[in-house]
Amino acid sequence: MSAAPRFVYDVAASACGGLRTLVAGVEVLLRASGALWIEKRRTLVAADLHLEKGSAYAARGQMLPPYDTRETLGRLEREADALSPDIIVLLGDTFHDRGSEARLADDDAERLRSLARRSLLVWVVGNHDADGPAALPGEVVDELDIEGLRLRHEPQDGPQPGELSGHLHPCARVVASRGSVRRRCFVTDAERAVLPAFGAYAGGLNVRDAAFAGLFARPPIAAALGASRVHAVGWRSLGPD
Template sequence: MSAVAPAGAGYGFAQSGCGGLRLALNGEEVLLRRSGGMWLEAARALVVADLHLEKGSSYAERGQMLPPYDTGETLDRLEAETRALRPAVLVLLGDTFHDRRSEARLAATYAERLRTLAAGLRLIWVVGNHDADGPQAAPGEVAQTLTLGSLTLRHEPTGGRRPGEVSGHLHPCAKVAASRGVVRRRCFVTDGERAVLPAFGAYAGGLNVRDRAFGGLFAQPPLAGALGTERVHAVGWRSLRPD
């Protein structure tokens, strides 16, 4: 990965050949991929947040019938990323399962796919509020936080200025007024010091980055990396619209 300027003042970034955005995050070079994953080349680590596996079956238990395909679709995308990048480390940044019973509801074929995924790399489950107990049978290590270089990975962002923090939990989305109407997309959000990752799960919802939940997290108005079909679109703060 070639050197890029920090994404702070002026939002230094570069578009990659794969459609992602390359930038320096607290001094670490990262690639924001259009899948919603963050790639750290130096550590050969792929970080994905908020898979919410078995959300469909959780809703079905409560009488809200959703097509039961979210886990399969999410694993399809995760496996595609690992084939493309061949990471040494895969970090699941919390809320990997939608609730504490999700792992028990996991179909045998999906459980086997998780075991296969873990076989060739170091799999780390950073726990979140939906899966605070961590996996019970699935392979991998469990952590509350994880340090990679100058970055601290945790599920839920902490208030105040936290240089190097990478988190999920908020499911950021960018709403942009385009020439053909308003577009709303999952997005990364970063000021070059810290970043919040989009939800990776097929059924995970999204929270507008102009919501007050993001207030106070960034030292300056942040940049949104909106996920498009072909690339990650860099969107400045003044171009973002509230819901």
């Protein structure tokens, strides 16, 4: 009996350095910033910004440079400038904790309001920010459908064709003959995708971790973020931490 044919992923490099691929038949662009672009609906998606994580740690006595929110919002603004989205979806855990919005510097809050004046800003709630923003503009939702894709913060168990999620902060350790490198990544099996954390101070979980087990119908690929390009990496080239 012959073996089942190997699944071939439909992945193509883009001029911007990203990767174009299909999720449940819908074309998406995986960008080097860690954001995802749905061209057909002019929708920009970014997960797990964890704004004000630095100030949360400082309040507990662990002093980190207090620039994470500024850096994260700067990258989001550059994505908005490059793409002019109609919709910006923040895919949960946009704030690091329930007090983060109150700790925002005035100019950082104004940057979020400015984004909302340019695009419809949609706040998907996550486990760190279950109530959504109190004073900032935009729509607060548990999840939403766009072009047949289901956008939610936390991936659900079992087959979930079309699901785009965050929460797990995927990272890939790419193993080669000369050593290995660890990078944030998208991870997808062409049916669903988990986005990398967009926040400057957000950590990462190796895609070989048990938390990813059972999410994918076939061995997924990692789309690892480089300085200006996204690199498609097969499952066999990924190692544990």
